[in-house]
Amino acid sequence: MPRSRRPSSPAFTLPAALFAVVAPFVLAPLMLVPAGPARAADPEPAAAVAAIVPTVTVTRATVSPVQQRVPVSGTLVARAEVQVYPQVSGYEINELLVEVGDRVTAGQPLARLSDTTLRAQLAQAEAELARASAAIAQAESQIASADAAAAQAQSALDRTQRLNRSGNTTQAVLDEAIAANASATAAAASARGGLEVAQAGLAQAEAARGIAQLNLDRATITSPADGIITERNATRGALSGGSAEPMFRLIADGEVEMQGEILETALGGLEVGDPALLTVAGVGEVRGQVRLIPASVDPVTRLGIVRVALDPDDRLRPGLFSTGWIVLDERDAVTVPSTAVLTDGDGERVQVVRDGRVEARPVRAGVLWDGRREIVEGLDEGEPVLLRAGAFFRDGDPVNAVAEGPAPSDAAPVAAADTPAAQAGATGGPRAEASGAAAAAPAAGAPVAEEIAAEAIAAEVTAEAAPSATPGTLPDSQETLR
Numbered sequence: 001m002p003r004s005r006r007p008s009s010p011a012f013t014l015p016a017a018l019f020a021v022v023a024p025f026v027l028a029p030l031m032l033v034p035a036g037p038a039r040a041a042d043p044e045p046a047a048a049v050a051a052i053v054p055t056v057t058v059t060r061a062t063v064s065p066v067q068q069r070v071p072v073s074g075t076l077v078a079r080a081e082v083q084v085y086p087q088v089s090g091y092e093i094n095e096l097l098v099e100v101g102d103r104v105t106a107g108q109p110l111a112r113l114s115d116t117t118l119r120a121q122l123a124q125a126e127a128e129l130a131r132a133s134a135a136i137a138q139a140e141s142q143i144a145s146a147d148a149a150a151a152q153a154q155s156a157l158d159r160t161q162r163l164n165r166s167g168n169t170t171q172a173v174l175d176e177a178i179a180a181n182a183s184a185t186a187a188a189a190s191a192r193g194g195l196e197v198a199q200a201g202l203a204q205a206e207a208a209r210g211i212a213q214l215n216l217d218r219a220t221i222t223s224p225a226d227g228i229i230t231e232r233n234a235t236r237g238a239l240s241g242g243s244a245e246p247m248f249r250l251i252a253d254g255e256v257e258m259q260g261e262i263l264e265t266a267l268g269g270l271e272v273g274d275p276a277l278l279t280v281a282g283v284g285e286v287r288g289q290v291r292l293i294p295a296s297v298d299p300v301t302r303l304g305i306v307r308v309a310l311d312p313d314d315r316l317r318p319g320l321f322s323t324g325w326i327v328l329d330e331r332d333a334v335t336v337p338s339t340a341v342l343t344d345g346d347g348e349r350v351q352v353v354r355d356g357r358v359e360a361r362p363v364r365a366g367v368l369w370d371g372r373r374e375i376v377e378g379l380d381e382g383e384p385v386l387l388r389a390g391a392f393f394r395d396g397d398p399v400n401a402v403a404e405g406p407a408p409s410d411a412a413p414v415a416a417a418d419t420p421a422a423q424a425g426a427t428g429g430p431r432a433e434a435s436g437a438a439a440a441a442p443a444a445g446a447p448v449a450e451e452i453a454a455e456a457i458a459a460e461v462t463a464e465a466a467p468s469a470t471p472g473t474l475p476d477s478q479e480t481l482r
Contacts, residue, residue, distance in 0.1 A: 055400040057387040058353050061379050064335045066369040068269070072306065073323040074260025076280065076316055079291075079309070080252035082225055084110065087218045089241025091117070093234055100232050103254065104223040110248055113240050115219040122216050125209035132202035139195035146188035153177075153184035221247060228254045230318060256316040257291060261303040262326070267294060269328040276308045278324030283315045290326060334381050335372040341365055342389045350379060351386040351393055353401045358386070358393045 091113040098110050160177035163169040221234075231249035240247075258278060262270065274290045288311060294304025308326070310316060341363070342349050352359045366374030379385070386393070387404055 053398045053400055055402055056353070057404050058384040058401045059337060059340065059387045059404040061334050061336050061375065061381055061383050061385060063332050063381050064372060066331060066333050066335060066367055066372070066374045067327055068329040068331075068367045068369075069325040069327045070262060070266035070270075071323070072258075072260040072262050072276070072278075072308070072326050073321075074258050074306075076256050076310075076318050076320045076322055077259045078230070078251040078318050079255040079257045079307075081230075082223075082227060082250045082252050083246035084221060084224065084248040084250070085246050086113065086221060086240035088113065088118070088215050089239075091115075091219065091240050093236055093238050093240060096232070096234055096236055098229050098232070098248070100229050102229045103227070104229060104250065105226050106223055108223045109220050110223055110229075111221040111234055113219040113221070115216055118212070118216040118219055122209070122212035125205070125212040129202070129205035129209045132198065132205035135198040136195070136202055139191065139198040143188065143191035143195055146184070146191035150181070150184035150188040153181035157181040223248075223250065225250070225252045226254070227252045251318070254312075255309075256318060257310055258288065258308040258322050260306050260308060260322070261301070262294070262306050264297045264302045264304060266326075266328065267297070267304055270306070270326065271328075274326055274328060276324060276326045278308070278310070278322045280316065280322045281320050283313065283320065286313060286316070286322070287311050333366065333374045333376070334379060335369075335374050336379070336385055337387060338368055338371055338373045339388045340385045341373045341375075342391060344391075349389075350375070351389045352379075353384045353386065353399060356398055356401065358395065358397045358399055360393070360395050 093111055094114050095112040096110075097112070098104060098108075104110070157177040157180070160169060160174050164171065164174045227250040229248060229250050232247070233243065233245045234247040258276075270290065270293050272290055272293060276288045276290060278286050278288060280286050288308045290306060291309040292307035294306055297304045306326075336350060340350050342351070343365075347362055348365045349360050349362045352361050361378060363378030364376040366376045368374075384401065384403075393399075
């Protein structure tokens with residue numbers, strides 16, 4: 001049986017002005033569906049829908065300093081390690097004069113060996129030297145005697161030759177004089193040879209004495225360079241040279257540096273002298289600079305070994321772990337917040353706001369530094385971009401652009417005069433004012449504004465119908481609205 005409808009009372013007919021206020025909110029969703037000429041004739045609901053656009057925060061590209069840096073980690077090591085071995089073996093260690101951690105200077109005694117035997121060897125060498133010196137004097141005397149005998153033999157030969165020419169001596173006497181002269185000359189030459197032998201013996205004795213003196217001096221173990229003692233293997237009472245380990249290890253000049261590992265992809269931009277900022281375990285922040293760059297890369301780990309010279313600090317010790325950054329380059333560049341850059345399979349892009357609409361623009365991004373991304377090309381300084389780029393935005397989407405600021409009340413609209421919301425708010429009438437207010441509010445607040453307006457209209461309808469209304473009439477009034 002068809003439902004009977006109660007005739008509408010004149011008290012429930014909405015005034016024309018109230019209907020004009022209700023229509024933009026009640027009929028706006030219906031405008032999205034094709035309808036008859038009567039509904040399409042009113043353009044105001046479509047304007048209200050177009051006025052509800054998202055409000056976004058924009059920021060401008062600025063020139064700011066950026067750093068290109070790579071991570072590095074490793075262990076502190078001595079820049080130059082010095083090992084101290086005994087240079088004489090088989091002698092007892094009598095004294096140890098330094099401890100681990102002591103700072104020493106070149107030539108400072110570190111230990112002393114027993115030198116009794118070495119002193120005796122030195123005395124023996126000095127005695128041999130004295131004997132060799134005496135042999136020199138003896139050889140010189142023999143030379144003088146041989147020269148005198150040779151001179152006498154030569155004189156006797158000359159005299160015998162004169163007598164033989166005058167016929168006063170025989171040939172036999174002359175022959176004897178010639179032989180005596182030859183013998184004396186040979187004796188003189190032999191004496192000179194003996195002197196050379198004595199001189200060689202003297203040189204040998206001097207060398208033996210020098211070795212004995214050097215061995216005695218080496219009984220005192222000294223530091224070959226300035227530095228810090230890092231290891232002591234010597235034990236009092238042990239024999240020198242009885243171990244393959246050095247008696248002492250020290251860091252030359254006390255210089256400690258980091259031996260770290262760096263990615264192979266960063267080697268192309270790495271140079272000697274690049275600054276480094278490191279954090280050393282138990283010490284804190286330490287600065288340094290690259291001293292040696294890798295000559296090769298480990299084929300398994302794909303890492304290279306770099307040496308970083310550190311600023312002097314007495315707290316640095318070999319073996320401490322260190323990690324940090326090496327700064328490859330530092331420059332001023334156009335940057336935007338890192339959240340403003342979208343990266344996908346098509347590359348990198350930012351969303352520029354121009355004339356109240358979104359424009360997706362491909363860019364070439366550089367390094368990320370201090371929360372900002374370098375834009376190498378594709379964006380100029382001062383251009384406005386979305387602070388938080390969104391993949392749901394497409395080219396040409398309208399937006400309400402608000403400049404980045406501490407609070408919405410302090411934010412300044414960017415290109416607001418050209419936005420659809422501003423254009424809708426510029427038209428006259430209460431409906432236009434309501435549409436402009438809805439557009440100026442954030443996108444999330446638009447549904448709330450509609451609900452508040454609907455509640456106000458319902459309250460007005462109820463107030464007008466109250467004098468003649470009876471229970472159960474509200475559904476009929478709703479049907480009348482339909």
